[in-house]
Amino acid sequence: MIGYEGEKKMKHVVAFDVSMGKSTMVIYDRYGQCEFEGEIEHTYPAFKTLNETLQSLTVQDGQAPEIVFEATGIYSKALERFFQKEGYAYCRINPLEANLQMASMRRQKTDKSDAHELAKSHFRVDREKTYQEDDYYHQMRALTRYYDELDHEITHLFNRMHAILQLSFPELERLFCTRSALFLNIVQLYPHPDEVLACSKTVIRNRLKANTRKNLSLARAEEKGMALLEAAKDSYPAISKDDVRCEQVRDFANRIASLKEKKEQLVQQMVELSEERTEYQILISFPGIGETTAVRLIGEIGDIRRFKNHKQLNAYVGIDIMRYQSGNTFYKDKINKRGNNRLRKILFYMVQTMITLRKKTQNHIVDYYDKLKTQPQRKPHKVASIACVNKFLKVAFHLITHNITYDYETAFTCS
Template identity: 55%
Template sequence: MRCVIAFDVSRKSSTMAAYNEQGNCEFEGRLIHSKTGFSNLSKIIKDLSEKNNYTLEFVFEATGVYSAALERFLRENNLVYYSLNPLLAHLNTQSLRRNKTDISDAHQLANNHFKNDYFQTYREDSYYEQMRTMSRRYDEIMKERIQYKNRLHASLQLSFPDFDTAFINKSKLYYNLVQVFPHPNLILKRSKTVIKNRIKKCTKKNYSLKKLEERAILLIEIAKDSFPAVDETDYSCELVRDYAKKILEMEEEQDEIIQRMTEMSKDRKEYRILRSFPGIKDKLACRIIAELGDLTRFKNNKQLNAYAGIDIVRYQSGNMEYKDRINKRGNSRLRGILYFMIVSMLSAKGKQINHLVDYYYKLKKQPYNKHHKVAVVACMNKFLKVAFHLIQNDLLYDYEKASSQQ
């Protein structure tokens, strides 16, 4: 006979309730998230399975870091468990009259388990977990970099407002030089030769003497006409140096993360196949794998679309009918990565042949005449469909075959 143990997970403990298939409560109690607590849970599991001859299943709401310890315990002990989407758990436990307590939530989860056909939680290889963790860290650093860039811009407007005009792109040279010259007076106090040597030290590129001199002259001219709000001893100059240094450090950490992800992935089938797509390099391939996870857990590409949150939602009631839109209940990070990927492919039009780019411009023409974002999402959908097929069948991307099936 089946028996389910349901957990209402909180930060340091979980409330649990066990029900058999006939709807009888076998046990209720509290699990402390510690070695002692999980040792006690092992004894409870042993008692229920041996004394009553129950086949045990476990169910809980996925609560991010709080449920991670419980999931690890269940995974390492090879136990069947169901980690539920909180929205799904909420919808399935709704009632007209409901008391909201930890113990009542555990009882509700257990009672509803046998009424619903949940999918057993798929146990991914640790490779995918590591890739996902590194990808999320990459995102965190990106957000921090944006904040520091904004702070640098604000401080630089006080100390050297015209410094940006000397650079088209904010490369490593920009951030290295702004640490040396956060104020125009620091340029004007030095000779052109000294400034040229400083520029040469601040970049790994092999600039010609003519290029170095042109850059030095430009900086001197800008410094002569610049009117900062503070003098060179102001603390704003220290802030400029500090912000620029941290931006470069974060950029290096991001590069290290991508290198590590690439090293872990280079022998993987999905990495090799994704890299065969035109426009997908190491970073993009690794980040797609990190957010997609193990594709073998999906039965078809429609499930993959739902996971990404680009499946279509239709709403019609009586005479009222809204335009179709995407669900957006899936993995928002994956959607962002795929959107960026398609836009990058479009910007590289003419440099490489790509059936996704062809499909985009087909949708933009009559009789379709789709809006830009609609066409991009359609390309994301097509990419997932093609990638799913190629990875499932261990095939590399082929433009001719992909184009013939559009």
């Protein structure tokens, strides 16, 4: 690297344009002149060489270089992990932000040109260093995303199972709660009414009791068995019991049961990781927030301390207000929905749970909902619910950043 004798040493800028398995790298000196342009593979030897280059620049300048790259989903994770492991601060910018910052400079788009423009724009844009979260938050995010994937798969399997049951034994869905373990066991045991009619009520009772994981009393098993027999007598299926789809629906029910069990294991794993964490204890202190909701909130929010205020948190969630006015034209205010839609969904249903528990607990979030619904210009349910999400985020941000558990009386002071 070229030194600058007798002059004040300043930081170099190292910029990366990331693609699958490799990155285009450029190095600019303090005068904004390119010193190096090249390509590095995302391999151990290449990262070792990169570390030597960055250390050389650090020695030369007396301080670590400025590092900037554009977030590209999974492809930039290896590069980011390298910086975290070696202790380098960096600026990770999202693609939309990068496009806005480089809009006046971009004429053609190639990996090399993008890397150069990232470096050049770094001299004129004041970029904050990316907040580096503890590995705990990365693990929680991965676990809650895994949980969501299982949830989507269960929903898909339920839809397919429903379609077949309407042909083989539609009365089952009216007789039992379709989300219960008992329902899934019955579908596996008796996907067709003829299979029920081929058994005595004693056999049905004993099989229900033996195959239901949760404790089912003998009397309860007999009651359900009798109801099943009556339903089988009235049923007129569209397919025979030997139809291959009966075996298929058995398989769907078995897979759903296994996936639901895996979801419970994931929640327990997240709880075990979180029990000693301040934000977990604070979240479960809110009325209406249980273990599952608390750990999923942590997984999607991450380290809440990286936000400067609750308004930044609102923007991350996607409930900040989008307002449009042009001349005499005014559009109704809406939330922008650009944020984390998974987190927004969790928060919305969390508020619904809080509302249903209003008679059992004291919760100022529910009080606020009731106020919005009873004021002269009553708010629609969804509008009032999103307003409650906003209030919850404001309170949660204050409590977590000040290490205070929820208390009904003191909650008003920070909302």
